[in-house]
Amino acid sequence: MATSLTKESTGAPSGGKTFFGHPRGLATLFMTEMWERFSYYGMRALLPLYLVAPEGLGLDAGTAIAIYSVYVSTVYLLAMPGGWFGDRVWGPRKTTAIAGAIIMIGHLLLAVPVSGIFYVGLLFVAVGSGLLKSNISTMVGHLYNGPDDPRRDGGFTVFYMGINLGAFAAPLVIGTVGQNVNWHLGFALAAVGMAIGLGQFLLGTRHLSEKSSVVPKPLDPAERAATLKKSMIWLLIAVVFYAIVVGTGTYTLNWVMVPLMLVGLIVPIFVLARIKRDKELTTTEQSKVSGYIWFFVAAAVFWMIYDQGGSTLSIFADSHANTSVFGWDFPVSWFQSVNPVIIMALAPVAAMIWLALARKGKEPSTVTKFSLGLALIGISFFVFLLPLTAAGGGKVSPWWLVLIYFVQTVGELTLSPVGLSVTTKMAPAKYGSQMMGVWFLAVTAGDAVTGLLSTAGVDLNGTGVVGLEAALAVLAGGAVFMYRKKVKELMGDVH
Template sequence: MASSLTKDSAAPGTPGSEKTFFGHPRGLATLFMTEMWERFSYYGMKALLPLYLVAPGGLHLNAATATAVYSVYVSLVYLLALPGGWFGDRVWGPRKTVAVAGTVIMLGHLTLALPSSGTFFAGLGLVAIGSGLLKANISTMVGHLYDGPDDPRRDGGFTVFYMGINLGAFAAPLVIGTIGETVDWHLGFALAALGMALGLGQFLIGSRNLAPRSTVVPTPLSAAERATTLRKALIWAGVAAVFYTVVGVSGSYTLNWLLVPLTLAGVVIPVMVLARMKRDKELDGTEQSKLSAYIWFFVAAAVFWMIYDQGGSTLSIFAEASAENSVLGWEFPVSWYQSVNPVLIMALAPVFAWFWLALNKRGNEPSTIVKFSSGLVLVGASFFVFLAPLSIAEGGHKAAAMWLVAIYFVQTVGELTLSPVGLSVTTKMAPAKYASQMMGVWFLAVTAGDATTGLLSIAGVDLNKMGIVALEAALAAVAGVAIYMYRNKVKSLMGDVH
């Protein structure tokens, strides 16, 4: 499939220089297709997950527990991106790490496809581990295709790669969601495994077109470091095994024995990582100042993702129980709502890029802080919109599908205002010592937000109640206004970053 999109290279000397993929190195086709199929498998399973958790034919959990499981799973995917990047840097190299990751993800989906509830959480764990291993390393390999950060094709290459993510995310709920909801849940999970198998096959076949440096381990562990790391891992694994064996034998085991430690880790680890950086005496005054400014963005981003990621849990569970999932009399599966965001991203991202450029030419482009605060206000506004269908449902009626589409629309506009800016400001404000680690720190904001949602759900908070939704909406709006009001202080801490 990828070869039909290639042509002669206009820039000989780059990896895969005999052909190009839309004017980019041929290896981009391999990574584009791999990521597209991996995202197809991930978002398809993710669209089914909350519905399967509450369905009588699934695990039949209550809404709070289902939301907790979903939130913990998503937070783990982003949390594990840090050790995933570490494996690529120090153990296997990016190419081998991605191959192993694809295999683990595929096995995870196959485990989910088994008609046994006893293996379900093991399957979720495998998918989370594999996604964490893959996430940072495949993006690293895209960068390897270009001649350094100043290569004029680099930004365009990542844009093409990003389109692959959204194509997979758009198609997955339409295919996997439909089969899972209307035919058989486990067949849907099996289709997710097939998607990852196609991505893994594409990667293995096309890996000859990747840059040679993708096979290199940048900073390999010494023999002593390897032994120490293995010993520590075995000790912690042993402690966990003994603890859960004792809990299980005592007959007191419940799902919360697993969920609570994972959600607490999702909140505590991001705080520990930032605190360790702030205590680093090797950072100069300018770097410390920028790090202080970055904490503002990090906390605000955690609030943003706490609300935004409920689009896959709280909103899906509401739609299943209380929405009229039809348009002009035509009914559709609930999982299809998860295709709204990626199709809006593909439609609106070029518009936003053009809009910011047009404002920049006029000298009117908003600052990073204003864009960021706007994103927070918008995600808060999306939950204020959510109050309308909640009110309709409380009146004993089904809410129209377009209410949910409107919520996803507002959230997507907020995402395009905040997420690209967050990625950009992360790279600009990273201390030199932590340049390669800061993208993992940005992912930890997602971890913290989803872990907070998990903790609320475990505590028994009903996230589909009007009072809670209004409180979350107000929290995001207040956070956005606070950043705007303190914009001059944050600007001063940012130094030369604007």
């Protein structure tokens, strides 16, 4: 999923070498993001498999899916405070450098074969990814002379390719080493990837815009003191609470997972409610926020199912998919490379189709595209029912998994880029950056629901649950389409 947290720019230094016709700094950010995604998706491809493996942590599938869901939801939850740090404390460039170091340390901790340290490593990677996610995209925007620079959209397209190149290569390299050689060596390779990305970022930072080093709205002394005081109070409360839980012998992993999942549901609702209650918003802005809630809920349902491609589907494939094609065996983690390679192949095609339809005045509306994306993610789980039913105690063809990921990726191309675009268009002026954080919170909400279901003992690989999720998504898509006129009215001049 691409990010687009961009702000108006004063432009980067001009002249000298370019990168595919773009400012030289784009190469630095492209490589940083590619290596960060290489480390992130490589670790993510291994994570659920390591959690259930007897030689790994040996957890049951439900707990593994819950941990995976908490981890992914936390990454996107932390994107908002990550953007806040870039805006108010360190500036985008410094925040990105610190984030890269935190991610690298996190992967090194994952490489230590001790379960307690492993979970600390996950926390480090989540915090680092949240800090980096918002700020690196902001720096891409800084390379151009404002939103009307004709190179800007092309620059983000090139940057998006870096994301998918890293995501494609990671399972093939890190997944192979982790599954076939040693799990912890695979996690160590993720640390090496982030180290390369961080090193070239520090070497190439001189090519970035000077604006990337500026703290846009620094905290004044009073704000800094108040923020520090509040943070320390909440930290103290957490330390005391968990000390009591551990001291009384009642601690289990759920004491961490359940609160995080509840936060993943409560925070998005709280943020949207706070924006909606703002009396400074005009009637038009209020209407757009009301319309945006439709898109937010739809996106949460979409990501709830989509992100199970790395957990529920991966664990199913580990037990029931035939990983041999024409007599050649491959690791289960390789299935995680299917999505990025399809995105790289189909994204240009999708863009051309929308442009061709737009020229004829037949391009579907944003609401219609969203409803199609929801329907497709639901259909992907209806397809999942077929191998799930046929598997029994045997193995199913790997092409079932490829087909499921293909349908999900087409749905992603229909919904995700459109969601990014409509977020920037419908955001009230005073909440421009924060609304992009709200878009990420849709991922948090969706994954939090998955985690809560797993924690409650729901078998997400059960045919009944898969069928129910599939029906929910298709029905949600149908509801969005049925009420498209009402949503369009709320959207005002946004199409």
